[in-house]
Amino acid sequence: MKVSYLVLAAFTTVSMISCVSSKKFKAEQARYAELNGRYDSLQNNLKGCEDAKAEEARKRAGLQSDLDALAKQLDLLKQNNTSALKQLEDLSVISSSQAESIKKSLDNIGAKDAYIQDLQAQMARKDSLNMALVMNLKGALGNMDDQDINIKVDKGVVYVDISDKLMFKSGSYSITPKAKEVLGKVATVLKAQPDIEFMVEGHTDNNELRGNIGPMKDNWDLSVMRATSVVRTLQKQYGLDPAKMAAAGRGEFKPVSDNTTSEGKAANRRTRIVILPQLDQFFKLLEKKA
Known part of the structure; x- marks a missing residue:
């Protein structure tokens, strides 16, 4: 009888330990599934932001290429006007009114150059604001x-x-x-x-x-x-x-x-x-x- 009692007690103890371990295992499984779901959601949000950023970068590259070409044309005009003015001065055949006219042309080119730089700054600022807005919206609606x-x-x-x-x-x-x-x-x-x-x-x-x-x-x-x-x-x-x-x-x-x-x-x-x-x-x- 005493041996049977000891065997029964040992079996009951093992069963209780097994039950507790099973519950803990299932709880950890549920926690893992929840964390994995959050991870997938964050990955999707990150991919959306990266896609938007890449699209903006492509458009910005095209606009920057156009602006660079225009800037090169302005540099060439500056060089040609400066060279022409120097030649005329050397030949001493330019009148004061003509010199003033050429000077105004050079000033206008400088103003256009500043205008282009201002446009570039405004474009960069607008692109940054749009990207920040998109990221904020995606962050706010990330679980949708x-x-x-x-x-x-x-x-x-x-x-x-x-x-x-x-x-x-x-x-x-x-x-x-x-x-x-x-x-x-x-x-x-x-x-x-x-x-x-x-x-x-x-x-x-x-x-x-x-x-x-x-x-x-x-x-x-x-x-x-x-x-x-x-x-x-x-x-x-x-x-x-x-x-x-x-x-x-x-x-x-x-x-x-x-x-x-x-x-x-x-x-x-x-x-x-x-x-x-x-x-x-x-x-x-x-x-x-x-």
């Missing part, structure tokens, strides 16, 4: 599905595309709770740069509305109502300055994909936030040139 949100820079303009299935129910312009969460994150980034102006565009596919839905008669109405719903939410719920916002409806007439497939229609049903370039800076440069 890439299929539902797309952030890109095209020709110096930042675009944020949000899918229809995330923003609204079918045929509706009422913003979903999930969409309000997204808009709140976007608003946080935009409020940090109060000088930024932006436009909210509503887009639809080419399916016609069946009957009148409230005040809406067609896709024009639907796209406009969706855009105004977004700017109204950004203003009233998140405190963005309404003077910095605009709402526009594009209807079905600015598709990004083929409307003959369900996937294409889904891509075309979107809300786009367009961060408008600050053109007044470049107009001021043009005024200086004049």
Whole structure:
């Protein structure tokens, strides 16, 4: 009897140790899966930022090449004018009025050179601001599905595309709770740069509305109502300055994909936030040139 009791006690102890180890192992497995998921999300965010940075670098390289060529032409003109002026002075056949005219030409070339340098500085600053804005937006929306949100820079303009299935129910312009969460994150980034102006565009596919839905008669109405719903939410719920916002409806007439497939229609049903370039800076440069 005593031997049987000892065997039973030993078996019970081993079973308890095995049970505890199994629970700990499963807990570590769950923790590993969670960390691995976070790692994959961070990797996706990093790849998006690197892609945007590479695209900006390619565009900037093209613009820099054009500016370098123009700068070389200016250097050549300077050299030719300086040489001509020196020859005329040596021959003593130049009048004072002619010398003054040539001097003004040289001064104009110098002014153009300074103008180009100013343009280069403004371009570099705008590129830096756009890249910082894209990275801030991607960081704020980093845990969102890439299929539902797309952030890109095209020709110096930042675009944020949000899918229809995330923003609204079918045929509706009422913003979903999930969409309000997204808009709140976007608003946080935009409020940090109060000088930024932006436009909210509503887009639809080419399916016609069946009957009148409230005040809406067609896709024009639907796209406009969706855009105004977004700017109204950004203003009233998140405190963005309404003077910095605009709402526009594009209807079905600015598709990004083929409307003959369900996937294409889904891509075309979107809300786009367009961060408008600050053109007044470049107009001021043009005024200086004049």
